[in-house]
Amino acid sequence: MNDIPAVAVSKLTVKFGDFTAVDNISFTVKRGEVFGFLGANGAGKTTTIRVLCGLLPPTSGEISVGGVGFDTGEMAIKRKVGYMSQKFTLYNDLTVEENLSFIASLRKLDPKTFMKRRDFILNFISFKRPLTSFVKDLPGGIKQQVSLAASMLHDPEIVFLDEPTTGVTPAARARFWALIRDLAAQHKTIFVTTHYMDEAEQCDRIALMRTGRIVALDTPAALKKQVFPGQLYELDPRGKSDFALLDKLRRDPEIEYFEAYGLRFHAAFRESAAAQLKSRLERDFQVREISPTLEDVFIRIVEGANR
Structure with a gap:
């Protein structure tokens, strides 16, 4: 039974x-x-x-x-x-x-x-x-x-x-x-x-x-690993947010995930372009490696599909 x-x-x-x-x-x-x-x-x-x-x-x-x-x-x-x-x-x-x-x-x-x-x-x-x-x-x-x-x-x-x-x-x-x-x-x-x-x-x-x-x-742990197999980054703007830049980043095919989290942003890059993107973004953002949350998972596979 x-x-x-x-x-x-x-x-x-x-x-x-x-x-x-x-x-x-x-x-x-x-x-x-x-x-x-x-x-x-x-x-x-x-x-x-x-x-x-x-x-x-x-x-x-x-x-x-x-x-x-x-x-x-x-x-x-x-x-x-x-x-x-x-x-x-x-x-x-x-x-x-x-x-x-x-x-x-x-x-x-x-x-x-x-x-x-x-x-x-x-x-x-x-x-x-x-x-x-x-x-x-x-x-x-x-x-x-x-x-x-x-x-x-x-x-x-x-x-x-x-x-x-x-x-x-x-x-x-x-x-x-x-x-x-x-x-x-x-x-x-x-x-x-x-x-x-x-x-x-x-x-x-x-x-x-x-x-x-x-x-x-x-x-929860397995879902995070499946949805974000690569590294996730937090981007903290060094100055006032440039909306033209943010729109450009959202459209960049090398950036697989880009979402606002308060005044900061979470982003995931294509593995082949990660090093180059990180170096380029450090001009406008403080970039640090973070672990994904279930909120990241939810946004990417539940909400993201409808955007």
């Missing part, structure tokens, strides 16, 4: 009329893995997650979640998964206790199981406030943690987190990701979408989607 992937997707396609939201994708997610699912808005990430949560039938292709698929019935899938959407999903005008009790009733948990799971999961997220606290009165980071607790109430094998830290402080994001790593250590599979590249760095593997297709899938 342990050899069965937590999630297996084969030739999945989802269409809405003439529009193809997900286009013939295939991948697997290992049990206990933190799997990142990245892409620009409209790339097909949320549609894929809706299928994997049993909320939307595929147009074609096959999926298996926790060893079950749509042939078993969508309710069998829903029992295997927990889902936390990018928008806060609890009721602001209810207390924490009322929210969790309501979700337990939807999940058909008996009172004894609910109390046991409630106490366990609130202890897991280190929730110290009264259960009579209204959700609307909780800080954003605490709300997200309670929402995670709600998605875990029925003890799912796989937890889908759709941009779970949007709008919370960096400190709250760090605490939330500590909880994610703790869940993975308990052999839970975490399937997460995020726009924060520092969060993506913490995933075991990452799939990058563009216009409904998976364009890359590997570990």
Whole structure:
């Protein structure tokens, strides 16, 4: 049983009329893995997650979640998964206790199981406030943690987190990701979408989607090596930026990658021209060698294709 992937997707396609939201994708997610699912808005990430949560039938292709698929019935899938959407999903005008009790009733948990799971999961997220606290009165980071607790109430094998830290402080994001790593250590599979590249760095593997297709899938380190096999450079202008020069550099066929990063630029050169380009650019820039980030990878293969 342990050899069965937590999630297996084969030739999945989802269409809405003439529009193809997900286009013939295939991948697997290992049990206990933190799997990142990245892409620009409209790339097909949320549609894929809706299928994997049993909320939307595929147009074609096959999926298996926790060893079950749509042939078993969508309710069998829903029992295997927990889902936390990018928008806060609890009721602001209810207390924490009322929210969790309501979700337990939807999940058909008996009172004894609910109390046991409630106490366990609130202890897991280190929730110290009264259960009579209204959700609307909780800080954003605490709300997200309670929402995670709600998605875990029925003890799912796989937890889908759709941009779970949007709008919370960096400190709250760090605490939330500590909880994610703790869940993975308990052999839970975490399937997460995020726009924060520092969060993506913490995933075991990452799939990058563009216009409904998976364009890359590997570990963060391997993706950086694949997308930037040569040296990456940071260019710091010595004076005021010359827009004519910058436009010329963007059009130079010997420069494979050139993007602004704040007041500086990141660039990759054709290997045969690297030494000559570096020498020439040092007249206008301070040039130093750097390691690529996942943001560089994302811009080059996801955003860059649309420019």
